[in-house]
Amino acid sequence: MRVAQVIINRPAKQLHKPLSYLMPEKFGNVLPGTRVLIPLGNSREEGILIGYEELIEPPEFKLRNIVQVLDNEPWFTPEMMDTARRLNEYYLFSYGDALRLFTVNKTLKSYEAPxxxxxxxxxxxxxxxxxxxxxxxxxxxxxxxxxxxxxxxxxxxxxxxxxxxxxxxxxxxxxxxxxxKATKTTFDELFTEEVNIPLTDAQQAVYKPIQEAMNSHQHKTFLLHGVTGSGKTQLYLKATARCISQDKTAIILVPEIILTDQIVRRFVETFGDEVVVFHSKLTVQQRNNNWERLRRKDSHIIIGARSAVFAPAEDIGLIVVDEEHDTSYKQEDMVRYHARNVALWRGEAHGCPVILGSATPAVTSYYKAKQGEYHLLELPHRIFEQPMPKVTIVDMKEEILHGNYSVFSDAMSSLIQKTLNEHNQMIILLNRRGYNTFVMCRDCGETIMCPHCDVAMVYHQAGEELRCHYCEHHEPIPTVCPKCHSKRIKFFGSGTQKVEEELRQHFKSARIARLDQDVTKNKQLAEDILHDFGAHKYDILLGTQMVSKGHDFKDVTAVGILTADSVLNIPVYTASERTFDLLTQTSGRAGRGDKTGSVVIQTYNPLNYAIIKSKAHDYVGFYNEEIQNRKALGYPPFREMIHMVVRHQNMDTLETIANRIVSDLETHKGDSDILINGPYEASIKKVRDMYRLAIMIRGTDLSNLKEYIYNSWIFTQEGLLIDVDPV
Structure with missing residues (x-):
């Protein structure tokens, strides 16, 4: 007896395993990957046919029939289904959730492209x-x-x-x-029939092995380590031109589409209608339409953020992951995966090269390149041999000793004034949004906390309110302390809003734009700010780490980093790596034109190796120190990690559940190499009225334990978040 195996096509942890149904003969030979309508209880559900099973003996219970076949041909190709299975097994989320990543709201209300x-x-x-x-x-x-x-x-x-x-x-x-109907991009299209993309000798030497892999249709992973301004985008364009000349599809991933506007423009200006751009401003209909364009091969290039890696292409010839170190490639909501891994799996399945490009490669990627797993390509110099910017590190403890309590050190103030005098532009990074970072009573020391989360409320000048950056709860500023009723309420710390105000006070002639999460909620406003800054309508661009991502402004000669320690103090094993990346990437925005760049970094930890190495733009030196620390402490790439967070509204119940999970894992871990730490308080004890306990698992090979977790009661435990390879 041939029995159809069907996965429910909606999020349902309790229904993460396939269900068995009979396929009526009237439907003919229905291939795996096709959506079907099935009876479930008293209702009908959309499902995905994932395969068939041959039963030698009749089942113990009567199987129900599939009601309807919803697609004329499979929506999911065998490669998509295999990739979804790898996602399911590696990242520990359901097979149905993994398959849905390859869709755009593909539900029972079947979409027909306009x-x-x-x-x-x-x-x-x-x-x-x-x-x-x-x-x-x-x-x-x-x-x-x-x-x-x-x-x-x-x-x-x-x-x-x-x-x-x-x-x-x-x-x-x-x-x-x-x-x-074709969906046009939002960029001017300057398509030319003959794409001429000149390369320098250094770029040509790096491009040669990529071209050879493309000509032989061979899967190779290239780690392109090129300093900021070395011309990595030009290589991407050249490889993409080769890809579409072979009538294959190129997938170009960028960290955040709104903040990498310039690379998108380069692609659209070069390839015109061949490009489909995916970004959050598209309507569902436009996203569906673009998806269909790729399926029909009306277009051969998709450029977008991490979700673009799931493009429904059947003949991928090239995958590029630009700024591959960027943490935004890690999906942190609902289903947790890393787009870089998905890119590698799809490249392997399609037999095509994958280019991972960055000035500051992820430590794990560089380690794999040093081990020979990836092919290392290097561009150690800026294009046309432009010098790297000169970096000055300022110890803010020294500034305080000299009586300077301002957010700007003397060196920073001098650099700002010099830049304005010379009619150049400057980028200033402060990785804290809001006006003040916390509000405290000066009499009893009480900090005003969010009532729903275990975090301090942040003062936002717009709206004159306190706001929680985790649950978006907001409330008026208290006139008296809620604990001791004192009226001596004081604001501490400086966010981007306050620094903007201070800049306007000290540098009255400066034209200043702010770019942070409060601004980028309006995507069009963010685009307009970046466009106007590129047109030199502003002198200073102040913002959070958004200002560090891939921007190339020829008139930017100066960069200021106000608090280099903000990322260094995050309680994660990648804190030093994130700090080095942020400082180096932001510094690299300076001096990309024909003028020399200058950078001032303010810190309270001037002797930290991440800060010292960023001053010299010394990635290899940083890597050598960081990899030794990782090896000594048993962190990736030497061990795999799984981070679990258990959530519940009742603390006693939470402790019971978490202890039971740890006990069960200890019993079934098998390999003595596996270490299980916890349960312990999560870095934020409470979010949205849910208490949180954490469990950390480390080991050389966690595949057997992952399989046990997926098939046990642990996987379906309500309130459990599983994060494989946390960053």
Whole structure:
């Protein structure tokens, strides 16, 4: 007996295993990857057929029939299904959740890509069939003969009336077709038939092994370690041109589409309609339409953030992960995965090269390159041999000793003034948004905390309110202390809003723009700010780490980093790596044009190796120290890690559940190499009224323990978050 195995197509941890159904003969040979309608209890659910099982003996219970087949052909290719299975097994989320990553809201309300009516000419069509008196009809006929065909919407936009269009559509030699509607990008398209992408000798030497891998259709992972401004984007363009000349699809991943506007523009200007851009501003309909364009091969290039790695392409010829070190490639909500891993798996399945590019590669990636698992390519110099910016480190403890309590050190103030005097531009990084970082009573020391989270409220000048950055709870500023009723409430720390105010006070002539999460909630505003800064309508761009990501402004000669320690103090094993990345990437924004760059870094830890090595732009020196520390402490890449967070509204119940999980894991871990720490308080004890306890698992190989977790009661435990390879 042939029994269909079906996964429910909706988030349901209790239904993460396949269900068995009979496939009626009337549906014929339905292939795996097809969506089907199944009975479940008293209702009907959408499911995904993942395969068949041959039963030698009849089952103990009666199997129900599949009700309906929802797709004419499989939505998921065998490669997509294999990749989803790897995601499911490696990252410990359900197979159904993994498959849904390859869709855009593909549910029972089956999506049909929008179509539009076209007039298409055939050899029988001629202008002469319209009399001289019908000037508009003849004008439209000439246009159609010139272009071969056009949509009615385009003809209306060109000024032809509906009546004229109707009359021509009924003429001899015209066929009326319904075609899929194209979604244009938001960028100007300057497509040229012959793509000429010149490379320097250094770039050509790096491109050669990539080209060889593409010509031989061979999967290789290239780690492109190029300093900021070394021309990595030019290599991506060259490789992409080669890819589409082979009639294959290129996937280009960038950390955040809004903040990497310039690389997107380069691709669209070079390849025009070949490019599909994925970003959060698209409507569901536009996303669906772009997805369909890729499936139909109307376009061969997709560029977007991490979700673009799931593009429904059946013939991938190149995958690029730009700024591969960036933590935004790690999905932290609902299903947790790293887009870099997915890119590697898909590249392997399609037999194509994967390029991981960065000025500050992830420590794990560089380690794999040193071990020979990846092919290391290096661009150690900026294009045209431009010098790297000069970096000055300021010890803020010394500033205080000299009586300077300002957020700006003397060196920082001098650099700002010098930049303004010379009519250049400056980027200033402060990795704290808001106005003040916390509010405290000066009499009893009580800090105003969020009532729903175990974090201090942040003062935001806009709206004159306190706000929680975890649950977005907001409330008015208290006039008296809630604990001792004192009126001596004081604001401490400086966020981007306060620094913006101080900049305006001290440098009155400066034109200042702020870019942080409060601003980028309005995506168009963020784009406008970056565009205007590039046009030199602002002198200073102040922001959080958003200002460090991939920007290339020729007039930026100065960078200021106000608190280099903000990331260093985060309680994660990657704190030093994140600090080095942030400082080096932000410093690299300076001096990318024909002027020398200068950088000032303010810190309370001037002797930390991450800060010292960033001053010299010395990635290899930083890596050598960091990898020794990782080895000594048993962190990746030497051991695998799983971080669990158990959540519950009741602390006693939470402790019971967490202790039971640890006890069960200890019993089934098998390998004595595996260490299980916890349960212990999570770094934030409470979020959104849910108490949190953490469990950390480390070991050389956790695959057997992962399999046990997935098939045990632990996986379906309510309130449990599982994070494989935490960053």
């Amino acid at each position: 179509k539009e009516e076209w007039l298409v000419v055939t050899p029988a069509f001629s202008v002469e069939q319209f009399s001289e008196r019908k000037k508009k009809q003849r004008e439209l006929a000439k246009y159609l003969l010139e272009v071969g065909g056009a949509s009615k919407a385009l003809l209306l936009a060109k000024g032809f009336s509906r009546m004229v269009i109707k009359q021509v559509s009924e003429a001899k030699g015209i066929t009326n077709e319904s075609r899929f």
